[in-house]
Amino acid sequence: MEIGKQQSSVEEELRRGPWTVEEDLILTNYISKHGEGRWNSLAKCAGLKRTGKSCRLRWLNYLRPDVRRGNITxxxxxxxxxxxxxxxxxxxxxxxxxxxxxxxxxxxxxxxxxxxxxxxxxxxxxxxxxxxxxxxxxxxxxxxxxxxxxxxxxxxxxxxxxxxxxxxxxxxxxxxxxxxxxxxxxxxxxxxxxxxxxxxxxxxxxxxxxx
DNA sequence: AACGAGGTCAACCGCGCGTCG
DNA sequence: GCGACGCGCGGTTGACCTCGT
Structure with missing residues (x-):
């Protein structure tokens, strides 16, 4: 019961779904200063209420400066x-x-x-x-x-x-x-x-x- | 203009692998 | 050898968008 409470409170703390501009900024700034990797601790240290996985995915698929967007030639x-x-x-x-x-x-x-x-x-x-x-x-x-x-x-x-x-x-x-x-x-x-x-x-x- | 169907894509999930203590 | 942990990968989902009626 107690454990269940703890779990649910952790789940409440973690954000899911689409990333906001603020979150993108936080993640980008943090990585530009400290580099990428150790995603779980990165998420915590950057103050993002996201899983390390989510941060990694957002960075690799969207925020990375060398990501090319638009139509596939x-x-x-x-x-x-x-x-x-x-x-x-x-x-x-x-x-x-x-x-x-x-x-x-x-x-x-x-x-x-x-x-x-x-x-x-x-x-x-x-x-x-x-x-x-x-x-x-x-x-x-x-x-x-x-x-x-x-x-x-x-x-x-x-x-x-x-x-x-x-x-x-x-x-x-x-x-x-x-x-x-x-x-x-x-x-x-x-x-x-x-x-x-x-x-x-x-x-x-x-x-x-x-x- | 309104609505539904189909398409697109960002994000999540579960699994497996490698590393480390 | 073994468990915990971090990470990467492929599959899937669901919200949003576009287009046709």
Whole structure:
């Protein structure tokens, strides 16, 4: 009974739900002075009535200065599709290759804008092509050769995803290692069944089709 | 203008892993 | 070896927004 009272009073003290501007300020100021980490003690020391978990989530997904907000570009969409075909729902791992994007954002993107298209006519075919491409190191190597030899980047004029492909080794067979700075150019793909052929087909339907 | 349906996204929850005493 | 603790991850929820009728 007594314990129950104590528990409920602790629960009352802890705030939940949307963060206020004041809370954001407190957390940002505290981290700028003391750095991040030790989230539970950070929450207490900063005087926030939040769990350490909640503080960490708010910082990583929203307050961090390098968080990129706004629409996910076509290049990022392609990258997400490709990485997801390789790693599945490893959102944090995928997010590492999309600077400024959080795992939460990518997860939401996938669930709201990709999964809903999964039953559409073209999607199974595209995913099958991507799977085939990932399984075929030769096709990927060919695609990479085509990529690096083409100058046709007129279709994608937006800036490359910064350095996202620097460390881009295929864990399954090490087939495709893109070492160039930034996102490679998107040439017209060659080779039926290659991943890029699928992506090209996707881009032909509209560069921002998921939005 | 009002309302309902569907979409979006911030936040929470539970679990598992690594570290430390 | 073991338990406590901190942290990170993926899944889920629910409030809010947008759009169509």
């Amino acid at each position: 076509a290049e990022e969409q392609f990258l997400i599709l490709e990485l997801h075909s390789r790693w599945g729902n490893r959102w944090s791992k995928i997010a590492q290759h999309l600077p400024g994007r959080t795992d939460n954002e990518i997860k939401n993107f996938w669930r709201t804008r990709v999964q809903k298209h999964a039953n559409q006519q073209w999607m199974p075919r595209l995913l099958e092509r991507m799977r085939t491409a990932v399984d075929s190191s030769r096709a990927i190597s060919n695609a990479h050769t085509t990529l690096t030899s083409s100058n046709d980047n007129s279709k994608f004029s937006s800036p490359p995803v910064a350095s996202c492909c620097n460390d881009y080794s295929d864990e399954r067979d090490g087939a495709w290692v893109v070492e160039e700075e930034g996102w490679p150019e998107f040439p017209t793909p060659s080779g039926e069944g290659s991943m890029l052929a699928g992506l090209w087909e996707l881009s032909a339907m509209g560069s921002n089709m998921y939005v």
